Amino acid sequence: MVLVTGGASGLGAALASRCAERGDRVLVTDLALRADVPDGALYQRLNITSSGDWTDALERVRVEYGRLDVLINNAGIAAGGRVDRLDDAHWRRVLDVNVLGAVNGCRTFTPLFKSQGHGHVVNVASLAGLVHPAAMGSYTASKAAVVALSETLRHELGPWGVDVSVVCPSFFRTNLASSLGGEDPLMDEVASKLIARAPLGAEEIAAQVLRGVDTRRFLILPDRAARLAYWTKRLARPLYDRRMAAAGVKLRRAELKKKPTPGRQERV
Numbered sequence: 001m002v003l004v005t006g007g008a009s010g011l012g013a014a015l016a017s018r019c020a021e022r023g024d025r026v027l028v029t030d031l032a033l034r035a036d037v038p039d040g041a042l043y044q045r046l047n048i049t050s051s052g053d054w055t056d057a058l059e060r061v062r063v064e065y066g067r068l069d070v071l072i073n074n075a076g077i078a079a080g081g082r083v084d085r086l087d088d089a090h091w092r093r094v095l096d097v098n099v100l101g102a103v104n105g106c107r108t109f110t111p112l113f114k115s116q117g118h119g120h121v122v123n124v125a126s127l128a129g130l131v132h133p134a135a136m137g138s139y140t141a142s143k144a145a146v147v148a149l150s151e152t153l154r155h156e157l158g159p160w161g162v163d164v165s166v167v168c169p170s171f172f173r174t175n176l177a178s179s180l181g182g183e184d185p186l187m188d189e190v191a192s193k194l195i196a197r198a199p200l201g202a203e204e205i206a207a208q209v210l211r212g213v214d215t216r217r218f219l220i221l222p223d224r225a226a227r228l229a230y231w232t233k234r235l236a237r238p239l240y241d242r243r244m245a246a247a248g249v250k251l252r253r254a255e256l257k258k259k260p261t262p263g264r265q266e267r268v
Contacts, residue, residue: 006075008035010174014206048101054108073102074124079139081184098142134248170225
């Protein structure tokens, strides 16, 4: 039995559909009041920042399924922006959803996994949790936290027979850009273009994710761009640093280009 958060759209919907197609029992959860779910799947509204909603999800799993084999913490929001453009509210929103949302799911279902003696936690992070470009501080910080959480749980829950995986894709085509907060329009524009131009969509990423889950892989890099960036950082750090620095310089030029020249007045 599989529970997927953020399962009403994007990668979550693709994961839920593939799981259902291969015969898994699936509980699709999301913020939406109603959601289209695959044949044979059930739906439950779940706000991942609400402990009460997680308790309700646990109770439904216990009553209707009696067990949980895979918990996929997929729900999250896109974020980004230059550090001087992001206020406290932005940081709290990103960390509450992307970090504490995953934490809530893990701690809710860990007692059940322990009592079963098996289970699999799948935390969907991002390549941004491993590779940290300029002007993405809130997002990279939140996704790096999910990677760290996952590694900790791998060692903590392994002795109980519970597997843990963390998924770190690069940009892929999805509706994630719709959750950008608009605090830094320049970076929102960049992120939206990268998502729209990505070579792979959610279906292709989902297929690779489930392949990694089935083989109990800890770090799942489901696309070539993610693997290339990760191994460049690991094995060719000077090259990685030069590329990151060059991107920072390019960002500075773009910012200066958008600023009005001091002392110059607009014509009326």
